[in-house]
Amino acid sequence: MSHDPTWDAAIAHFLEYLPGSISHWLILVEGPSHALISSALRARLPSCELVILADATAAQIATLESRYACCHEVGALQFFIKDGIQRYSRESRDALRQFSAWPCSRVRLCLDVWDDNFPALFSEPPQDVARRCRELKAILAGEPVLVCDSESPARSQLEIRCGASEWVTYTGFEDFEYMLPSGETACLPRSAAGTLSLDGWLVGTIPFGLKYGRVHPGDLVLRIEEREIRGVSGGRADLCRDFEQALDRLPGLRCLVELGVGQSHAVVRAAKQHPAGCLWLERRFGVHFGLGAELPETFDADQRTTSHHLDFVLATGSLSGAREILLRW
Amino acid sequence: MADIWATLRAELELLREVAATSGDARLSAVLVAAGDDSVQKLIVTKLEQGHVYTGTQVSRHGGHVQVVFTFARAEGMFGLVPLSLLVTVDLPSRRVAYVADHHLPAADVPATGPGALQPELDLSASMQERPGAERLRLARLRLVQGFANGPDTYWV
Secondary structure (H helix, E strand, O other), X not given: OOOOHHHHHHHHHHHHOOOOOOOEEEEEEOOHHHHHHHHHHHHHOOOEEEEEOOOOOHHHXXXXXXXXXXXXXXXXXEEEOOOOHHHOOHHHHHHHHHHHHOOHHHEEEEEOOOOOOHHHHOOOOHHHHHHHHHHHHHHHOOOOEEEEEOOOOOOOEEEEEOOOOOOEEEOOOOOOOOEOOOOEEEEOOOEEEEEEEXXXXXXXXXXXXXXXXXXXXXXXXXXXXXXXEXXXXXXXXXXXXXXXXXXXXXXHHHEEEEEEEEOEHHHHHHHOOOOOOOHHHHXXXXXXXXXXXXXXXXXXXXXXXXXXXXXXXEOOOEEEOOOOEEEEO | OHHHHXXXXXXXXXXXXXXHHHOOHHHHHHHXXXXXXXXXXXXXXXXXXXXXXXXEEEEEEOOEEEEEEEEEOOOOOOXXXXXXXXXXXXXXXXXXXXXXXXXXXXXXXXXXXXXXXXXXXXXXXXXXXXXXXXXOOOOOOHHHHHHHHOOOOOOO
């Protein structure tokens, strides 16, 4: 369809993420925002079906899901936009929920990916990102104590103890990783203490990113002790109020459960296109901290205190080990 | 019917000249959209059914242009099915990428489109736990949970 080399490269990179065990793909898209993606994938996938959610009934979605639920050679490519989901009926969302039971190896989920940002988000060869993630994992595994410095005007610093924590890579090629774009190495810290003045984005299951976009130094400052948020302050009253309300209603969000290090330069480029904070920002090259629901690879999901998860994605900063700066972004 | 096709062809010729003169990519996109065989058949069918062409809406989104041909029912005709025809044109290749008939003008879609800020958003509706969410058998379910189990609000 498209002869734009940027698009062609992005589609080729995307296809590299698809497991060879799948011979037939269901492509679920929302509608016009995914017109070019769906058109390009249909042209390149040997066997696929397109489901336009804006046009499909709940019964059609449910029928399709049940038809293929037990077909191990059939997979689902899902393109959803955070602020678009509300348009669908509860019945349609219930039908879509059934896809959650499909094994990860049969699903690739692209949240907040649409035609306008697809070429940027998939502009990097997946194996390059994966290599960086693995190399970083090897380095981080040898550093029991890390210091994250925001390096922003409102300087903040967190000391994180990760000794004996398991570092997990999310490269898009693991059995459990199905979120695209991929590219992250993360762990569940043993402890964290210090001050975090957010210079970046707050994204996750509560759409702070959609409401506030880029957060600037001094807008929201957290005091963290024993891996828990003990104080909230900052110069942006509406943001601080919303965040404190979230902590009051969902106390599990007080807990810092993830130190993640994104490795995607493509996400850095794509983030410049949108004022809002998108869900793929956690893969941005640099550090992010996760609050709330723990990574299932490092924690028993049944023991969660909340099912919500928020990521503080830092736009600038450095991460240091015992002897040197390991990463600067 | 012959008159309708002749009119369409004449309009296309006229548009071709105007688009070439102006150099406006949006006009070129309308030309690509209206020049597509399947789109032409849909337009002609609507006109044959007595619907009245009311105009063309064009919006640009990065590398593509969305062209909406709008129609109205003639006076006295009753109908509930939306008549608008949406055509997405891929500008680099100058080809039609997507056609959707019965396009519903997006009254409930944020006018700003995806990726825009929504400063008036009420986040409190999203700040609820969903019992049973943890039972989903997902390897990395944290983002999906909200989407899968959320109430009629935002959720991922």
